[in-house]
Amino acid sequence: MGRSRYKIYEPKNPHFLTCTILNWLPIFTRKESVQIIIDSLKHLQKEENLKLYAYVILENHLHLIAQSDDIGKSMRHFKSFTAKALLQLLQKENAQTLLEQFRFYKKAHKTDRTYQIWQEGYQPKLILTDAMMIAKINYIHHNPVKRGFVDEGKHWRYSSARDYEGIDGLIEVERFW
Numbered sequence: 664m665g666r667s668r669y670k671i672y673e674p675k676n677p678h679f680l681t682c683t684i685l686n687w688l689p690i691f692t693r694k695e696s697v698q699i700i701i702d703s704l705k706h707l708q709k710e711e712n713l714k715l716y717a718y719v720i721l722e723n724h725l726h727l728i729a730q731s732d733d734i735g736k737s738m739r740h741f742k743s744f745t746a747k748a749l750l751q752l753l754q755k756e757n758a759q760t761l762l763e764q765f766r767f768y769k770k771a772h773k774t775d776r777t778y779q780i781w782q783e784g785y786q787p788k789l790i791l792t793d794a795m796m797i798a799k800i801n802y803i804h805h806n807p808v809k810r811g812f813v814d815e816g817k818h819w820r821y822s823s824a825r826d827y828e829g830i831d832g833l834i835e836v837e838r839f840w
Contacts, residue, residue, distance in 0.1 A: 670787075671734060671735045671787050671789075672789070673789055674732075674733045674734050674735055674736075675730065675731075675732060675733070675734070676730055676734075676789060676790065677714070677716060677728055677729065677730040677789075677790040677796065677840060678728070678729065678730065678734055678787040678788060678789055678790060679726070679727075679728050679787070679788040679790060679799045680726065680727045680728070680729060680734075680738065680785045680786065680787055680788075681724060681725070681726050681727075681785060681786045682724060682725050682727075682738075682741075682742065682781060682782075682785050683723065683724040683781070683782045684723045684724060684780065684781065684782070685765060685768050685769070685779050685780060685781060685782050686764065686768040686782075687723045687724070688723060688761060688764055688765070688768075689722040689723050690722070690723065690749060690753075690761065690780070691720055691721065691722050691723065691725075691821075692722050695752055696749060696752060697720055697821055699745055699748045699749055699752065700720055700725065700745060701720075701821075701833055701834055703741055703744050703745050703748070704718070704727075704741070704834055705834060705835075706744075707731065707737050707740065707741060708834075708835065711731050711732065711733075711736070711737045711740065712731050712732050713729055713730070713731040713737055714729060714730045714731065714837045715727065715728070715729050715823070715834060715835070715836050715837065716728040716729065716730075716796070716800065716823075716836060716837050716838070716840060717799070717800040717803045717804065717823045717827075717836060718803065718821075718822065718823050718834065718836070719803045719804065719806050719807060719819065719821065719822040719823070719824075720821035720822070721806060721807065721810065721812075721821075726802070726803045726806065727803075728790065728796065728799055728800060728803065734787065735787075738785050738787075742781050742785070745780070745781075746779075746780040746781055749780050750762075750765075750778055750780065753765075762778065765778040765779060765780060766778050770783070793840075796840060800823075800827070803822070803823070803824075804816035804817075804822060804823070804824035804827065806822075807819040807822065817830060820833070821833065823836045826838065
């Protein structure tokens with residue numbers, strides 16, 4: 664269990680979630696690392712009844728609006744699996760600089776591992792109203808625009824903005840809640 668001060672009190676309801684790479688290191692700059700995230704989310708959709716309403720994957724963090732039968736459990740599975748898979752990818756690609764940084768920035772209390780990929784926690788925010796859902800979806804889809812990567816959210820390949828524009832995206836999303 665992480666040391667996050669954020670708690671989930673309604674584990675079956677939609678939450679806005681943020682997962683950040685340790686020390687904001689840019690690991691999602693290659694399609695192979697992003698594919699690990701996509702595959703993991705698809706697996707959770709199939710195996711843990713994860714409903715994904717919106718997402719964006721940027722170079723060092725991602726945002727989701729999701730719900731499942733137990734969102735806390737699903738997020739623990741997501742972060743655990745993706746951390747292992749990302750480490751395997753970095754080792755396979757001999758990405759020594761990133762590996763050394765993940766070793767250096769690892770929290771001292773994480774004595775059961777050599778590396779740490781994700782920052783602790785995922786900052787769950789319960790979606791309470793339709794207005795809040797719409798605001799968070801817009802925030803997610805505008806993130807790559809705000810950062811200057813694209814002019815329109817639908818142009819960011821690793822986002823559900825495409826789905827909301829009627830264009831098939833990379834991961835199936837629920838557009839109705």
